Structures are given as structure tokens and as C-alpha cells.
Amino acid sequence: MSDELKKKILEYIREEYLEDDSMELKDDTPLISSGIVDSFSMVSLKMYLEEELGIKMTDEEASTEAFDSVNSILVLVRKKLAEKK
Amino acid sequence: MAYSNAVREQFRNTLKEVEEAGLYKDERYICSEQGVEIVVEYPRGSKPIKVLNFCANNYLGLSSHPDVTAAARKGLEERGYGMSSVRFICGTQDLHNSLEKRIAEYLGKEDAILFSSCFDANAAIFEVLFDEKDVLLNDRLIHASLIDGIRLCSAQRDSYKNADVGHLEKKLEMWKPRARNICIVTDGVFSMDGILAPLDKIADLADRYGAMVLVDDSHATGFIGKTGRGTPEHFGVMDRIDIITTTLGKALGGASGGVVAGPREVTEMLRNRGRPYLFSNAVPPPIISAALRVIDLVSETTKLRDKLEWNARYFREKMDAAGFRLVPGETPIVPVMFGDAKLANDMARELLQEGIYVIGFSHPVVPMGKARIRVQLSAAHEKEHIDKAVDAFVKVGKKLGVIR
Incomplete structure (x- = not known):
């Protein structure tokens, strides 16, 4: 589940944000601080995760820090999934 | 004194970082x-x-054009140097009104309103027209002033890939059920690449999804399109773009001054609630006088x-x-x-x-x-x-x- 989830998130980010297929994207690539994901469109990533996983994140939880890499997103998402159970 | 050596050192370090980054x-x-x-x-x-x-925004060569400088001189002699007031106290001359009417007519809009700069126009408009019930969908390469204007506003926001109408449509689909009003925000001409936003396709999508369209046409007004009316004219959609923001600081004389042109309610709301409009000085008479001459020049001939x-x-x-x-x-x-x-x-x-x-x-x-x-x-x-x-x-x- 975890690997699959990571793959899904990476795929979404690649499709939604990268202009160029040659750009490298790893689990720890900074997303917001590097400008790959601009703060205006971070919301679509949040909405995607909420819909895909049936979770709800508050604006405080979905901070720019929490969304700054696939790894940090996974930490938040796993916490929300555990709360759901 | 609060500007201590520690503060000075901090700022110097920041500047050093800027320099080291080649910026x-x-x-x-x-x-x-x-x-x-x-x-x-x-x-x-x-x-x-x-x-x-070969690096000025002096597209029409009007920055030092003799007709334009003569008109500025006339404005200076007849109407003075500055207004010493914001527009709504005692800063509006009849010529401000004439220029706003002429620009509205030139761009094919109901009305227009002047700002000190197009940065101010873009900083003013979103906060006045939109709130948390609305969604702003912007192209990812829009000008910094539009980004700052959007930041000042409480509307929900999202962005789409540069000039990518397929991506824009996905966003419209996603946001349609979640918004009272949607406004698509784009530059007419993207200043770093010199490419045009596909306004015909954007207007089609806007119609299909009931969205408004706002175009910053600063790098187009005066010369893009058969008669220079800008990117909407180039794509034959002058009547399908709701709001245009543009500048007097590039092709139209190159001095300073910004404009919002659109429906009358929009300009009236800006006159009453646009903070950069309400709290900064009126555009000075020499610029107004010169800009009126510029509008003559670009209207008379192509x-x-x-x-x-x-x-x-x-x-x-x-x-x-x-x-x-x-x-x-x-x-x-x-x-x-x-x-x-x-x-x-x-x-x-x-x-x-x-x-x-x-x-x-x-x-x-x-x-x-x-x-x-x-x-x-x-x-x-x-x-x-x-x-x-x-x-x-x-x-x-x-x-x-x-x-x-």
C-alpha cells in the first residue's frame, strides 16, 4: 500500500506540475521551496489526496512544510489514514 | 537606534546571497x-x-516621440506638474476622465480606470472582485503583479500549465461545482517567451464553464492585433474577454500608469474599493496629456x-x-x-x-x-x-x- 501510494503521488506530481519529462523527481525532492509546486496550485494536490484516500486535511495540516516533499506528504497522509481507522 | 550592526550584518548577508546566486x-x-x-x-x-x-519595452518608439513630448509639455504648462491628491479628494481633472473614456473605447470596453501603474491595477483588482466563494485559475507564467494581487485576495486559487488549454479545462471541471464565480487569469503575451496566450480557446472554455476571463495585455496593447488593440483583437475575441489590465509604461509612451478596462460595475467597484487606487496619487497631468496624444497616434493609423x-x-x-x-x-x-x-x-x-x-x-x-x-x-x-x-x-x- 505504502509503495503504491508513493508511486501514485509521484505520478500525480509529475503529471500535474512538471513541465518537462526530463526533470528528476525523487521522494525527497523539495517541491514547494524549489518552485516545482507553486503555492497557488498546491491545493490541487491536497484535493487529489483527499479524494483519492477519503481523508480530510485542515489548512494548518496541509502546510507548505508538510507538502514540501513526497516523503513529508507521506508522513501526513499516513497519519490521516491511521486516524480514519 | 534600532538599525543595529546586527541588523546591518543580516541585510548584508542577504545581499551577498543574492549576489552569489547571480541575481x-x-x-x-x-x-x-x-x-x-x-x-x-x-x-x-x-x-x-x-x-x-534592443531591450526596452518601447515597442512603438513613443517614449521620446516629438508629438508625445510636446503633449506632455502642453499638459505641464496648462495643467501643472502634480495633483497633490488622490483621485476622489481633489485629484481628478477632466482630462483623467477623457483619457479613461478614450482607452475604454480603444480597447472596446464599457469603461476604464487609471492606476499609478499596472502593478497597482493588478494588485487592486482581485481583492475587490473576488472572495472565498470564488476561484481564480491562473496560467503559471503570469506576471509577478498578478501573483501578488491574487495573494492579497481571499479567493480560492489554482494554476494551470503555461498556455495549456487541456490542463485549464481539467481545472475548470474540477472547480466548477466548488465555486460561485471562476475567473481565468492570464497574460496576453508572456514577456519572457514572447508567446501569446491562446485567447480564442480560453474564451471557448470560459463560455463552456461560465468563467470570466482577465487578461494582462501589457506586452500587447498598442501593437498586437491588426489595429493594435492587443491579444484579444489578434484572436478575434475582443468582446469575449471580460477584463483587460494594461500599462501606459510600455508601448503607449513608456512613462507610467496602469489601466483596468471592463464592465462599468468593475471600474466603479475599483473606484470605491481598490486600495492602490484610493490611497495613491492621481496620475500627473503631463502623463495624462501625453497619453491622450498617444491614443490619437495609435488610433489614427496602424x-x-x-x-x-x-x-x-x-x-x-x-x-x-x-x-x-x-x-x-x-x-x-x-x-x-x-x-x-x-x-x-x-x-x-x-x-x-x-x-x-x-x-x-x-x-x-x-x-x-x-x-x-x-x-x-x-x-x-x-x-x-x-x-x-x-x-x-x-x-x-x-x-x-x-x-x-
């Missing part, structure tokens, strides 16, 4: 009026030299924009034939691509020594690995100016191994 803005002094042939002191302290300017179009095409063809890599397009903004930041800057520096004033742009102004020199043509350039520029590009390009 420090080194201003070149121009010791003449703005135009095609200018006198530049660079590096600082060196003997000023005569060069040809001579200047036609010449600019010819100049841009001629430059593109010659540079292409010489083997340079250009971002294809039809605007007078012609990016010559070098990829490497150092190479772009070396080219620009050597070109200045050859009498051609251009600037290299690199990350983060443009994407990493896409460094370039942005050449901007003007209607004031003559064929021989362009030939000289191309010859200089070829000479320096060969020297630096860019072309063979």
Missing part, C-alpha cells in the same frame, strides 16, 4: 533620452558609449505597429538564417536561446562592446537551463539598426562558439 541587479546608467540610439555608462564609472537599444511587425519578422528571419536558436513566435519579443547562464551573460556583455544593448536572463527569471537574451524590437528601429544587431550577434556568436 544582483546591476543598473546601467543611460545618459540620454530613451530611444533606439542611447548613451550608456557601463561598467559604472567608464566613459559613456553610444549603443543601439503605421507604427505595422513597422514593428515588419521589424520583428525581419530580425527573426535573419537570426534564424544565421543559425541562432529562437523561441518561435510573432511578437517583437524575440528570445535568443543559449541554455547556459554564463554564455548568455557573456554574449550580452560582448554585444554591448559591439554597440548592441541587450540583457541575458537566467534562472530563476526563466527555467533552469533555458538562459537567453531577450531581444525587443521597436518601431523606431530602422532596417540598418537591425542589420547591425544581427551582424554583432553573428560576430560574437562565432567568437563564443554559439554558431559556426
Whole structure:
């Protein structure tokens, strides 16, 4: 589940944000601080995760820090999934 | 004193970081009026030299046009230097009103309202028109002033890939059920690439999803489109773009001043609630008077924009034939691509020594690995100016191994 989830998130980010297929994207690539994901469109990533996983994140939880890499997103998402159970 | 040595040190360190990142803005002094042939002191302290300017937003060559400066002088003599007031106290002359009407008419809109700059216009508009029930969908390459304006507003926001209508449609689909009003926000011409936003397709999507469209046409008003009315005219959608923001600081004389043109309710709301409008001085009389003359000039004939179009095409063809890599397009903004930041800057520096004033742009102004020199043509350039520029590009390009 975890690997699959990571793959899904990476795929979404690649499709939604990268202009160029040659750009490298790893689990720890900074997303917001590097400008790959601009703060205006971070919301679509949040909405995607909420819909895909049936979770709800508050604006405080979905901070720019929490969304700054696939790894940090996974930490938040796993916490929300555990709360759901 | 609160400006302690520690604070000074902190700021100096920040500036050092800016410099180390290659982002420090080194201003070149121009010791003449703005135009095609200018006198530049660079590096600082060196003997000023005569060069040809290929990096101004002086698209129609009106910055120092005799008719325009004469009109400014007339405005100065008859209506004074400044208004010493915001518009709603005692800063509105009849001429402000005349200019707003003329610009609205020129852009085919119900009404228009003047700001100190287009930055102010863009900073004002979103907060006044939209709130958390609404969604703003912006192109990812819009101008910094639109981004700041959107930040000042409580509306929900999302962005789409540059000029990518497929991506925009996905966003419209996603947001449609979640919004009271949706507004698509784009530049008409993207200033770093010189490409046009596909406004015809954007207008189709806007109709389909019931969205408004706002276009910042600062790099287009006066010369894009058959009669220079801008990007909406180019795409035949003048009546389908709701709001246009633009500037008097580029093609239309190049001094300063911004404009919002659109439905009357929009301009009235801005007059009553637009903070940069309410709390900054009225545009001064010499600029108003000159801008009225500029609107005459661009309305009477298409001579200047036609010449600019010819100049841009001629430059593109010659540079292409010489083997340079250009971002294809039809605007007078012609990016010559070098990829490497150092190479772009070396080219620009050597070109200045050859009498051609251009600037290299690199990350983060443009994407990493896409460094370039942005050449901007003007209607004031003559064929021989362009030939000289191309010859200089070829000479320096060969020297630096860019072309063979």
C-alpha cells in the first residue's frame, strides 16, 4: 500500500506540475521551496489526496512544510489514514 | 537606534546571497533620452558609449516621440506638474476622465480606470472582485503583479500549465461545482517567451464553464492585433474577454500608469474599493496629456505597429538564417536561446562592446537551463539598426562558439 501510494503521488506530481519529462523527481525532492509546486496550485494536490484516500486535511495540516516533499506528504497522509481507522 | 550592526550584518548577508546566486541587479546608467540610439555608462564609472537599444519595452518608439513630448509639455504648462491628491479628494481633472473614456473605447470596453501603474491595477483588482466563494485559475507564467494581487485576495486559487488549454479545462471541471464565480487569469503575451496566450480557446472554455476571463495585455496593447488593440483583437475575441489590465509604461509612451478596462460595475467597484487606487496619487497631468496624444497616434493609423511587425519578422528571419536558436513566435519579443547562464551573460556583455544593448536572463527569471537574451524590437528601429544587431550577434556568436 505504502509503495503504491508513493508511486501514485509521484505520478500525480509529475503529471500535474512538471513541465518537462526530463526533470528528476525523487521522494525527497523539495517541491514547494524549489518552485516545482507553486503555492497557488498546491491545493490541487491536497484535493487529489483527499479524494483519492477519503481523508480530510485542515489548512494548518496541509502546510507548505508538510507538502514540501513526497516523503513529508507521506508522513501526513499516513497519519490521516491511521486516524480514519 | 534600532538599525543595529546586527541588523546591518543580516541585510548584508542577504545581499551577498543574492549576489552569489547571480541575481544582483546591476543598473546601467543611460545618459540620454530613451530611444533606439542611447548613451550608456557601463561598467559604472567608464566613459559613456553610444549603443543601439534592443531591450526596452518601447515597442512603438513613443517614449521620446516629438508629438508625445510636446503633449506632455502642453499638459505641464496648462495643467501643472502634480495633483497633490488622490483621485476622489481633489485629484481628478477632466482630462483623467477623457483619457479613461478614450482607452475604454480603444480597447472596446464599457469603461476604464487609471492606476499609478499596472502593478497597482493588478494588485487592486482581485481583492475587490473576488472572495472565498470564488476561484481564480491562473496560467503559471503570469506576471509577478498578478501573483501578488491574487495573494492579497481571499479567493480560492489554482494554476494551470503555461498556455495549456487541456490542463485549464481539467481545472475548470474540477472547480466548477466548488465555486460561485471562476475567473481565468492570464497574460496576453508572456514577456519572457514572447508567446501569446491562446485567447480564442480560453474564451471557448470560459463560455463552456461560465468563467470570466482577465487578461494582462501589457506586452500587447498598442501593437498586437491588426489595429493594435492587443491579444484579444489578434484572436478575434475582443468582446469575449471580460477584463483587460494594461500599462501606459510600455508601448503607449513608456512613462507610467496602469489601466483596468471592463464592465462599468468593475471600474466603479475599483473606484470605491481598490486600495492602490484610493490611497495613491492621481496620475500627473503631463502623463495624462501625453497619453491622450498617444491614443490619437495609435488610433489614427496602424503605421507604427505595422513597422514593428515588419521589424520583428525581419530580425527573426535573419537570426534564424544565421543559425541562432529562437523561441518561435510573432511578437517583437524575440528570445535568443543559449541554455547556459554564463554564455548568455557573456554574449550580452560582448554585444554591448559591439554597440548592441541587450540583457541575458537566467534562472530563476526563466527555467533552469533555458538562459537567453531577450531581444525587443521597436518601431523606431530602422532596417540598418537591425542589420547591425544581427551582424554583432553573428560576430560574437562565432567568437563564443554559439554558431559556426
